[in-house]
Amino acid sequence: MNLDLYSPHLNKNSRNTYSMIVQHSIFCNMTPNTVDTIRKVVNDQLIPKNKAEYGQFMTPSVIAEFMAKLFDKQALNVKLIDCGAGIGSLSISAISHLKNIEQVDLWEIDPIMSKPLEVNMKEMEIFTEDFISSAVTKLLDNDHELYTHAIINPPYKKINSNSKHRLELRKVGIETVNLYSAFLALTIKMMADDGQIVAIIPRSFCNGPYYKSFRELMLKECSIEHIHIFDSRNKAFKEDDVLQENIIIKLVKSKVSNQSSDHKFNDYQENIFVFEDIVKPNDPEIFIHIPTNTRTFSDEQALFSKTLSELNLNVSTGPVVDFRMKEYLEMEASEDNVPLLYPHHFENRKLVYPRVHKKPNAIRVEPASQKWLFPNDGYYVLVKRFSAKEERRRIVAYVVAPNEINKKWIGFENHWNVFHIKKHGLSKDIAFGLACFLNSTIVDDYFRVFSGHTQVNATDLKNMKYPSIESLGELSKQYEITIDQNEIDRLVEGDDEAIQQKLDDARQILNDIGMPKEQQNQISALCFLALLDITPHKSWKDAKERMMGITPIMKWSHEHYKKYYAQNTREDFRKGSIHQFLEAAIALENPDKPNRPKNSPNFGYQIESHILNLVISFETDDYQSKLKEYLSTRTSLIDTYERARAMHMVPLNLPDGNHSVLIKAIIENFAPRFIHGGIPLYAGDTGDKDGLFNKEYLKDLNVELDGHGKLPDVIIHDPTKNWLFLIESVTSTGPVDHKRLVFVSAFPDRKLYAKFSSKLAWETEVWIAEHPTHMIHLNGTRFMGPYTDKELDS
Template sequence: MLSTVEQTRLYLSQHTHTTKKARFGQFFTPARTAAFMASLFPESEGNCYFLDAGAGIGSLSAAFLERWKAGKFHFQRVKLDAFEIDHSLHPYLSKTLNRYSDDPDLTLSIYGKDFINAATDWLSGNLFAESFPQYTHVLLNPPYKKINSHSPYRLALRSVGIETVNLYAAFLALAVMLTGVGGQIVAIIPRSFCNGPYYRSFRDLILEYTAIRHIHLFESRSKAFKDDDVLQENIIIRLERGGRQGPVTISTSTDDTFNNLVSYEWPFAQIVPPDETEKFIHIPSSSSNGYVRELPSAICYSLAELGIQVSTGPVVDFRLKAYLRDMPEADTVPLLYPNHFSKGGTTWPLTGNRKSNAIVYNSNTEKWLYPIGFYCIVRRFSSKEEKRRIVANVVDPSVFGEIAMLGFENHLNIFHQNKRGLPQTLAYGLAVFLNTTALDRYFRRFSGHTQVNVTDLKLLKYPSHDTLIAWGQWAIQQQELTQAMMDAQLATLTE
């Protein structure tokens, strides 16, 4: 049965225009992923009330029903509700579900209504709203699309206490509220909700109303929906409504074949640390050694305690285009982009560069510039499959000659002291710490983005000022810094 649905999915993925996919935030679930998601539900009995919101062609519903038919569930009756707003998919969805319709213990309902509007009407107490049952099982591949701050969706969601910026979080939050105590929810969603301020309210809702039971991580960012060129990193998560939080199973596989699946149990305190004020959700890699603390306890200082600030590069090039120059001129100062930095240091100016190398220095641009000095910079974006997420470099003023100011383009984060440079040793010490393998692994636990935001860097903890100065002095004396050398410096804090 699933192979038939899979053929339909592949056909529609190839023949559906990208503008339509974008309009609906629509990406169909591959059969192997759907089967794996359905396998995460614990064995159950009694009556099942099943929800598939954003059902598409019915891949998830079919996977769930196949598991029931295989005897993995012991339901007396199943009531299945499938919501799909794209009416052009209803013939495919009906064809998928009708293959199971001869079972007298199964009731199937397909709704063409907008799930968000229907659910918020019911949850807000609208007397004319169509009623929802308390679902026992929810399987979701929700749409991925940002919600405008003035969208009617934001107002509707707000009426039931949900504040979020993306449809996927709205669908999952509503599913939680529609699920009865003990109900199970399995969803494939972007990892972006695990950190950052925009999803704080959503994380609070998840942690207040559910227990996290299982998280599956794809080691390759692009493989979950590879037929649709989805580059967002996705996870599969199982939640239990009203459950008592215990250890969390973390599993990983390279891709959606699940051939090299490994899983381990982690204490919840390592998923959401008790001192995590922003409620970031950390997702450690599965490890045969179980949990190993990757950052020593001596790393406990905030940037504020160190007297350091971090800011996004203020030069947005398309807004200051009139002042940009391909190469330095008499009235310009250096403008630095990520491609000016590499393991070998700073290369400026770059010849044959598609980006500018300089910006005019005058009264109109002065507010966008920093005084010459030592700075530690971190690129905001890494490539899709890059090994490291955090990549730090030091800006050495000796590279630029006799100039007064520097321009930093918007794709860089800058560590500074009150908009001025850092002491040389502090800049180098910071770079050593930020380039350690342990910090990169720690950062990846809660960040699924290719982006490294200022907020993320502010929320990290750092070694003491004296430690950073000592590391900086050591780094300056080295002819070459290797990854092993920097990791060894961090290891000294555990001795």
């Protein structure tokens, strides 16, 4: 194999190295290390001009392997597309993982990479033409394959609105501003239904007006199944000095966090979020919020409750673009000009003006320049539009006070975002409160959820939510420009110590009154505090009883304890905490109207009066004596779980006979609890199947039993409902399956039930003698009732 035929751009040493690699490799057997070695050799030889023109960033093998594993492995008749294939790193990993390959189509326009690609991907269809033009032509001619799988690392480069590519894309209804989103949009249009796309792309498409059309297309035609976050900007493509924050995204055609700061995936972790936390249902901008940790944010949270328009505030980009206004700019401040502020004029959040710098310090006020200036009639809050490489924070806010600028006008250079009120200054309270809020860690986290790039646009800030004017005023009272980050976070997020202390107090009380450890968790503590209306800074003596439903409890927990739970966790509150509170008589259900329907908006729970009297004494010397008194008259939930449920037992007349212990338990313990007034018609055991057999009664029911070999162990009739219970006693041989039509399978203990559970028929019930007060229901549309033939067949 002569590399000179296809690699004229490689130097002699590189050709020899690459030749040795490919001569001993077939693509389907290549190891990740081999592919990476080829990639590095080729990457070093790429022409910088072409690299910039094509937006080339080659995929490391560890990333390619991770991406390929996101595909469903059982796929058949795979038709794979890889546009911008490079040397084939992604396709090699995808083919190795998917196996059942029917077709592979690859696009690569750079000859330096397309030649090695041909060697690596023998017998695959390789297009050495512009993907956008090629794909658009195929879509317009309806002459293209519908691919089942796509794995892509598209080029990253802006495309101008009047460029050839933009005009081509508009022919197929695609409007976007970057090559990567253009490649992904075209790929989406070329996929079959249920087709899977795995792509590594910048996350800049998640927000901002320029990508709105692309977001609409993607969310209309696909569902987001998986997102992987690289928390560091420069690790995924560190060899290429890429500053974009990249994500790996998996889409499924016609159908939501994972994160790693390490491109080797050594610190991989997975989190699951409901889709409404990723794309807000009523968001007109269709921003995609990608959580950077397990912290989630809700518009109902007090910190993020108001839009800027609701606060009557504005934010806009600094209007002075220096290269367009050179004739008005001056290096030195004087009486004849006014300050022009750049980001370098601030140090440790303090204004340092004037400052010796290569940039000007001032701007002359003339009719042509004055329209770009702001009046010095109040306070302005400034946020930098760009953060430096690996800077810890995205949002950094500064305050400009009117007494710091002894001029009538102020100029704000284009690298700022400026908060104002219709081009006028803010009050001191609003300005200081806003700066405090914007400089907090929680706001920086909140911003990162929907903004993946280093730029902070005015549009981003407009689409954020803010505290109320009153809350901003409260923040301003303690905010000083010199306070440290911990103090800012304490002011904004509240006193975490007080929150933790109240949660610990609630857990202590729940433990004292005998609640199991499962009901001493955070959710139970929050339910307890909510029913007592104990906020973090309230004293326990201020506890009171009030009615609350599950959703109000969750909202209250969020508002006062900053603990947000998604709506799909309501059952964790109801079944995991409130249900046990009711069992232990800690809370009461609708004490004012016990028969209130469960779907009533007024359905709720209230703390029990004896518990209220106890908790009021929690911080006093009387608590221990009050607790002792309470425990002497109340039964703990632990004891409740251990003792049998108090039920009215209806006795059954059982003829004398030698029945097994389990059959006896079925007759004496199961039937009185669950078949009130039931009449036993048959009870047999391994030694005497005719121990009880009321053939006449069964005959009157038009039931004729043919052969003991197919009889269940117990038959009981419920005359009030005219139901016939067929019960199998399972001790060693196993339960009855569908063919025997057993309604109830009975077990002596849970251990034996576990052994046979996989063999039980659906639409049946299970009873366990060692827990006689409970039953297990195996699916079906009803509990303890017969099914029609139609229901059984469906």
